[in-house]
Amino acid sequence: MFTPARKKLLLAVLVLSFGVQTGLVYSDVRSEPLSQAAREGRALWQAYACQTCHQFYGQGGFLGPDLTHAASRVDSTRLVSLLTVGSGQMPPLGFSDAETAAMAAFLREMDRPEIGRGELRMGTPGEGAGAQAAFERAVEAALGAGTPGGAGSAGGTGQDLAEVAAGFEAYRIRPCSACHFPFRDSPVGAPDLSLAAGSLGADSLDRVLAEGRPLLGMPPPVPPLDDADRAALTAFLEFLAANREQLEAATQALAADRRLDWGALPWWEYP
Structure with a gap:
């Protein structure tokens, strides 16, 4: 059983942990922020819950391919097709030309080989690619x-x-x-x-x-x-x-x- 004193101590530790985490998150320094076009693509990514099926650097869903380096593997024609009429289990999203361009910018700026490689399921990347x-x-x-x-x-x-x-x-x-x-x-x-x-x-x-x-x-x-x-x-x-x-x-x-x-x-x- 927790005594009242131990409960207060546990609560204090949890509050302190939350405060430290919040400080780390909001003090995050991003030397390469996303461009305006990429931020518009990110908004689409979030609005359509793309992370439910797809991943970046191993984070996200498992139903669809990892998109970490999609910009290096998927040409513009294929991207337009995927974002308009879909493919296989991916539903048609009906993106406009502007939305497709924004998503392309987001994928391009998230494709950063110097960071690492995701759990790729397409293409022929280098060793250690998943x-x-x-x-x-x-x-x-x-x-x-x-x-x-x-x-x-x-x-x-x-x-x-x-x-x-x-x-x-x-x-x-x-x-x-x-x-x-x-x-x-x-x-x-x-x-x-x-x-x-x-x-x-x-x-x-x-x-x-x-x-x-x-x-x-x-x-x-x-x-x-x-x-x-x-x-x-x-x-x-x-x-x-x-x-x-x-x-x-x-x-x-x-x-x-x-x-x-x-x-x-x-x-x-x-x-």
Whole structure:
């Protein structure tokens, strides 16, 4: 039981802690404040609750891709499309040209490689860029090296590397990595894809790739997968299953040196 004296002491500590935190927040010195255009983009980011699905430097939601370095990866045409008609699970926002320009300015000024890299799920960033980026680099290296199974085959399974590579590309151009994490279930419950080929039969896997699993929260793939795409993606998932141990080790090694300068992060510019 807390005595009245201890309760007063605890309350005093809490009030003091709040005061110290407040002082640190409002004394934050920002040597590179956002421009007017970027502040307008930040207002849109906040108004549309973008942080519910997206992250900056690992802070935010997990449903959509991390946008830390989106300005370096997404060209203007693609950005306009994303902010007007949406893509996959991202709803159409119907942004005007001025709003799109403001959001582009915000993303551009938040893209600061000197601070560090976020948990990227697109592109080919450098080492230490997060699990998804490291996973993609590990797969690229494995495909580029050929394999333990000899020239033209993957992982000793006799798979055609070209078909596996096509499946990997089909995976990358769709928002699969927005929900699925490498070698583990994601926080939103999406399963480990490296186990999919083993847990689902061929017919079930093909049906999931064609129709999704809406009742379990997985929408149909966008853009849709045709017969050739599904065959290639199946080959890629079989490749992941056959080489899971090696690819997981390579992914962990590439992500081990992830660097982030927390002290330079402009926290109060985007929450």
